[in-house]
Amino acid sequence: MGGFLLPGLSTGWTSWLQIALYLLVLLAAAVPLGNYMARVLEGQPHLLSRAFGRLERSIYRVAGVREDDQMGWKAYALALLAFSLVGTLAVYGLQRLQGALPLNPAAMGAVPPGLAFNTAISFVSNTNWQAYSGEATMSYLTQMLGLTVQNFVSAASGIAVLVALIRGFRARQAAALGSFWVDLVRSTLYILLPFSAILALVLVASGVVQTFKPYRVVDLVEPTAIDQPVLDAAGAPVLDAAGEPVTESVPLTTQTLALGPAASQIAIKQLGTNGGGFFNANAAHPLENPSPWSNFLEMLALLLLPAALCVTFGRMVGDLRQAWALLATMTLLFVALLLPAVAAEQAGNPRLAATGVDDVAGSMQAGGNMEGKETRFGVANSALWATATTAASNGSVNAMHDSFTPIGGAVPLFLMLLGEVVFGGVGSGLYGLLIFAILAVFVAGLMVGRTPEYLGKKIEAYEMKMASLVILVPPIVVLGSTALALSTSAGRAAVFNPGAHGFSEVLYAFASMANNNGSAFGGLGANAPFYNTLGGIGMFIGRFAIMVPVLAIAGSLAAKKSIPVGAGTLPTHTPLFVTLLISTVLIVGALTFIPALALGPIVEHLLLWGIGQ
Amino acid sequence: MATLPEKRPLFDPPLVRQAVLASFAKLDPRHQVRNPVMFIVEVGSLLTTLLYVLALGGRADAPPDFILAITLWLWFTVLFANFAEAMAEGRGKAQAESLRLARRDVSAKKLAGAGRDSAVLEVAASALRKGDLVLVEAGDTVPGDGEVVDGIASVDESAITGESAPVIRESGGDFSSVTGGTRVLSDWLVVRIGANPGEAFLDRMIAMVEGAKRQKTPNEIALQILLAALTIVFLLATATLFPFARYSVDAAGQGSPISITVLVALLVCLIPTTIGGLLSAIGIAGMDRLIQANVIATSGRAVEAAGDVDVLLLDKTGTITLGNRQATEFIPVAGVDVATLADAAQLASLADETPEGRSIVVLAKERHGLREREIEALGASFVGYTAQTRMSGVDLPGRMIRKGADDTMKLFVEAQGGHFPDDARALVDRVARLGGTPLVVAEGNRVLGIVYLKDIVKGGMRERFAELRRMGIRTVMITGDNPLTAAAIAAEAGVDDFLAQATPEAKLKLIREHQAGGRLVAMTGDGTNDAPALAQADVAVAMNTGTQAAKEAGNMVDLDSNPTKLIEIVGIGKQLLMTRGALTTFSIANDVAKYFAIIPAAFAVTYPQLGALNIMGLATPQSAILSAVIFNALVIIALVPLALRGVRYRPVGADVMLRNNLLVYGLGGVVVPFLGIKLIDLALTALGLV
Secondary structure, eight states, X not given: OOOTTSXXXXXXXXXXXXXXXXXXXXXXXXXXXXXHHHHHHHTOOOTTHHHHHHHHXXXXXXXXXXXXXXXOHHHHHHHHHHHHHHHHHHHHHHHHXXXXXXXXXXXXXXXXXXXXXXXXHHHHTTOOOOSSOHHHHOOHXXXXXXXXXXXXXXHHHHHHHHHHHHHXXXXXXXXXXXXXXXXXXXXXXXXXXXXXXXXXXXXXXXXXXXXXXXXXXXXXXXXXXXXXXOBOTTSOBOBOTTSOBOEEEEEEEEEEEOOOBHHHHHHHHHHTTOOOOSSTTGGGSTXXXXXXXXXXXXXXXXXXXXXHHHHHHHHHHTOHHHHXXXXXXXXHHHHHHHHHHHHHHHHOOHHHHHTXXXXXXXXXXXXXXXXXXXXXXXXXXXXXXXHHHHHXXXXXXXXOGGGSOHHHHHHHHHHHHTTSTTTTSTXXXXXXXXXXXXXHHHHHHHHTTSOOEETTEEOOHHHHHHHHHHHHHHHHHHHHHHHHHHHSHHHHXXXXXXXXXXHHHHHHHHHHHXXXXXXXXXXXXXXXXXXXXXXXXXXHHHHHHHHHHHHHHXXXXXXXXXXXXXXXXXXXSSHHHHHHHHHHHHHHHHHHHHHHHIIIIIHHHHHHHTTTX | OXXXXXXXXXXXXXXXXXXXXXXXXXXXXXXXXXXXXXXXXXXXXXXXXXXXXXXXXXXXXXXXXXHHHHHHHXXXXXXXXXXXXXXXXXXXXXXXXXXXXXXXXXXXXXXXSSSTTSOEEEXXXXXXXXXXXXXXXXXXXXXXXXXEEEEEEEEEOHHHHOOOSOEEEESSGGGOEEOTTOEEEXXXXXXXEOSOTTOSHHHHHHHHXXXXXXXXXXXXXXXXXXXXXXXXXXXXXXXXXXXXXXXXXXXXXXXXXXXXXXXXXXXXXXXXXXXXXHHHHHXXXXXXXXXXXXXXXXXXXXXXXXXXXXXXXXXXXXXXXXXXXXXXXXXXXXXXXXXXXXXXXXHHHTTOOSHHHHHHHHHHHHHHOOOOOOTTTTTOEEEOOOTTTOEEEEEETTEEEEEEOHHHHHHXXXXXXXXXXXXXXXXXXXXXXXXXXXXXXXXXXXXXXXXXXXXXXXXXXXXXXXXXXXXXXXXXEEOSSXXXXXXXXXXXXXXXEEEOSOOHHHHHHHHHHHHHTTOOEEEEEOSGGGHHHXXXXXEEEEETTSXXXXXXXXXXXXXXXXXXXXXXXXXXHHHHHHHHHHHHHHHHHHHHHHHHHHHHXXXXXXXXXXXXXXXXXXXXXXXXXXHHHHHHHHHHHHHHHXXXXXXXXXXXXXXXXXXXXXXXXXXXXXXXXXXXXXXXXXXXXXXXXX
């Protein structure tokens, strides 16, 4: 048996091959896509400018936006906030009024206010935390006009903020960061819409459902029966002589299949790092993710834009070496965390093995911890998805993270706690990592005896103030909310699992919301007023209390002189700098959360394997 | 050259005694609040002190002896940080004090009017205001910094510069500035006082090494923001640990929640106390090192900027070459006798007191046997050199002899109706290509020939410029020479670029161009005509021998008046930033080991399994926590010498420097505390203290 210390040995080579293939395709696709996005965002002629150029210009005409408008950082931030506020109100209104609106074949009633508040912020903030079950709560109209629209524009907002930051690095003593409206329109029209359309068609071809028809009732392949209490005319259970309820056997021959326009939403939920599933089971649902092939495509879509945006960044600042350094940082962190996750899941559950169950990989079975996983994906693709979906701030799932081994669950949790900068959200991942780069450059830059500078811009007190805010906000929300939840009866009441795992579940929920990931660990009754309210506020702060300081940094950098590179300049494209950046991300994340992790997954792991007793 | 503030041992016993006393005085919260990191430690110490008192009263949060031990070491942490700051301050003050002695309050002869014959009023030097006129006679001490407006005198400046040879100070020109505390040896001067009391350079310097009055520099503020942010993160991580632990106790069904004492200990270990405690000491020590180099900075900002310098403008004369050019040959143009040339050159130089002028007279005597003549006897009048005419010479009855650079002389002879002969042009080019300075001599509209002035490049300059290049600093040689001469010397000295035929306007323009390109420029200067360029440069070092205007325009004054010192100043600036970066990295890297010590210990009763993280094998939970706290306090003391001396600085490229420092302070910062905490734990166990 592959012991836990070297569990990789028991993982089949095909698993590693699939993972290697995945990374290879991802990085290869990132380059042309990144180049294309750079042209789009720079407003240069590109592949689609002829096809949609007229449409783009007429949008500006109707909206009264000037294409060459230049905003300072405050105007840019104000436009972003106003746009997001309107979006929040629209999604909230749609949910509350859906009962009276069309495209509601399942006759869904109004969504309760607390849940509607949480869901509105969740989708506007690109989090897609779902305290509801899609097929039992949302009408088709709400899904399409509310949620899917936000899937597009929340991702486009992320790209816009990133582009503004890039312009800040590039500008020389200027105040202008470009126009939020133009960046929003271009990102949506030329990047998110066309790629989602292509992906949606491919997904439909591979079996994902896309229909406006109502839910269908189908015959069961294996009919079954359930015992049901007999009710009298008044609706009260009929009791027998002994006072026990009388039951009768009811045969079950049919089931209701939830349907809907799923493929179109799934494409953008993957590409836009949204993650909100059409169905409650998300990508574990056979109609959302039917086959290993669709699984591969959806996983690829999940990291594609965040990876490609690194290349876009390199193109736009005119130094591709900077892009490789950032992409290398993300990829190395990703692989370093993926390996233990796969290994831990493959190692299985020792408690189960103790009962005589054989979960060791062999010629007859893939083995490993299969609880909560789909057999069509298996251990490697479930662990890979879990790592990718939390590395990116996506949050869609193809397996239940709550059922992962402690280490397998700790990896997604830790990736979120790092601040969603390993690929991260569309736009937001890269601007997050750039803030870490500013931090790394500040400390390291001092060590070479110069005022630190990054991409030719001096990093001074104002940048440090704003960067500190960006670094501080997520831990404050995560740790503060978790502490509040564990100290109040409202918070504790929702925890279904006792012990250290219950602690992990609460920590995971707030890590997911504050970092705008949206994946759920489960095991937590999150659709309660306490979690809906606290989580809603957390998601809002986690998104906008970071975007605004990032834009402030962009504005401040734009106003600075650009310092030419010399032998005394700290190079930020070398393997040494990549090491430094990785260490900064890990150390800041680890130092902040190690005490909490020790009381959650770490102690769970030690308990499970009986270490340290 | 004597260095005035003597090198003193790092831990001078009287200074240490003073610093120990000051460490306690600095416990005043009003002082601590300036430094958020150490303020948190002090609050934590107060809290555990209170817990100890409560424990004595029977309400124990943890075993009383344990609380007492933690409390004592927390107080030591604060005191050690105070000690570091007090040591740096003490050393700075001692250095400044020895300079201040030179400024004992003397009486001054204040003049009622502008002339030296005006009525004299005896007042205390400290009562003088800017603009007052004072008379300083032989034997008097100059009462304050100022400008000579009348008179000429020899002045002993050894109190400031350590140079014992007296210097001449006179009104007008570049030698008109006097410094308070120097002594007039002969003759007299009328001095216009240039600064109100307390604003003179010495006062500014003394204020800058006194912690309380010290302005934080921009980079220090940025770093302090980062440290404050880290402190908040750790405050949050430890504060939320209390509810987490309470929940975990319920969940595990055993143990007791973490004690406040342990939480405070964890917090103090995690927040960046090492750099937080040493930060102000590092800043003050940077100033000290500057003073030791006999440089007075008028702002801390300038010292930091010195580390960022990209371009050094260096005057050729005195910095790159051995001061003065010497005449080595008279070369006549065709049709002119060499003796005629020598005669004219000598006449034009008789009253020229510049070293070049004197060397011409000497050469004429040695080679051509021409004796010195009395210029008055010849009925001649001397025409002095000015920055505008850029030539000098003599007017004799019916004769007009001039010498100067070729371009000026060409204009001169053409203005007289003559022309500049081709063979003179050829001679000029030949000498220039050899790195010499051709001085063209003309009488009326006729060019007689040239004087070959030779420049000698100082030894070792080529290596220093190569060093600077490796650090990414460009050197630009500034010279009044023509471009050919300048190019030859630039090549010989190994500078990156040169500015030939430099006028004050050209210098200013060059600085502005570099700054527009985003570069930081450093320069030295002494003359009044350097003042605009000095004011424009980011780091401007005025020579102490320079004019008051130059000193006011610059942001540093070199008491030794040594232009080469700019290179040292850049090193000091870089060292200051490096020391901060290195200790910040070290401080943060330390936290890894501290977690491994404290986390298993803190939850030993709730989750004994976490003992698996006790990879150091620390004896007991209490010894683990105490060892981490003790290590955290001791490391501050251990690093005081590094903070005071600064991280060793070598001129290498940024990538190499980063790699080395990351290995030493990053990797070292991770490894050292594992060893240190383990050793302290072994010692505590061996002594039976836990």
